[in-house]
Amino acid sequence: MNTRGTTETIHDQIVALLPRLRRFARNLTRSPSDADDVVQIAVERALVKLEQWRSDARLDSWMFKIVRNAWIDEVRSRGRRDKIFLAEEAGENVGESSIDRETDLMSVQSAMARLPEDQRVAVSLVLVEGLPYKEAADVLDIPIGTLTSRLARAREALQAMLEPEGKRR
């Protein structure tokens, strides 16, 4: 059990993590408003079970995992809400239409949005959030070999989308 002082420090640490949690959740959900919902749920859950966090473990990895679980639970339990909200939020999504001819940054995000979820999440954790492979594999509950092969496939796909000419010799 954490002491009071430790708990307060952890509140500060979680506040400091919010921008990254949010960024990760956006890559996960591909919807800014879903992402904020998921982060909120995840932070609430994390605070409830803070005592399960081992202080020798990375707080960011632990929180990323809770974010991902919150998203999975939400998808399963949302049901009707999904259908109602997807239409409204279509404009906000980093979708397929608003891309191309845009800036370089836009095309990175749109290329990411086209990856299958498991690849997108692997890229997001390792390349965007900077987690070591081992940490990312733990977040996703997969063996490290699975993580690296997803990562390799994702990079290949991104390369092909972002720099199709890069393949030429």
Next chain:
Amino acid sequence: MTISDETLMAFADEELDAATRAAVEAAMRADPEIERRVAQHRAMRARLQSAYAPELDEALPERLLATARGARPASSVRPMRKPAARLRWQPLLSMAASLVIGVGLGYVVQRHSSSVLTKGSDGRLVASGALAKALSNQLGSERIPSAPVHIGLSFMAKSGDYCRTFMMTGAASPAGVACRRADDWQIRVLAQPSDDVPGDESAAAYRTAGSTLSPVILDTVQQQIAGEPLDQNGEIAARQQGWQSSHR
């Protein structure tokens, strides 16, 4: 020597042990193509990081900050997930609407609640007395210390019924979820604080959180809810209709 692309990727990500790293470095010196592929992996990493860096500077929504700081969430913001489910509860019953009422429930009904829970004509458990009255009239935002029942969340269930979470006040009093069907409040789930569980000494430490929702109730809400919980205006509107859903 041939080096797989995954190894080159791991090299670019600085994930290799010293020996493999040295082998890749030697291969890069010997083969410009390998060097080019490593550079490509590094460039991709840098490109992703710079593409996503600006998101870290965006202003954060106040509700996220408040939650992270440990403030109680505003009642309009997903109260069903408030981080206060520490009270240990023993689920006595988690029944689908049509399940037969079991022995354990009869025990609870007799022991604590015979005046507020009765069997309906079809054998299902329904609220009566003060509980039925509170479910029909009390708003979730009302916290009357002397009231025998506290109402938590109100929501529209996927079945199209209005449902509300409740908690009887007093020690070891049950809490649950009730849904409006015709003129009855049917009990969907009933749970009891774990004060009575022998050997669970940790329970006492959590007993202070008087008005929280138990995990079993939270789970029920999350499984059954359609959309968001009702806010106060939604509750008032539903009450005016006698909790009869217009969606059915």
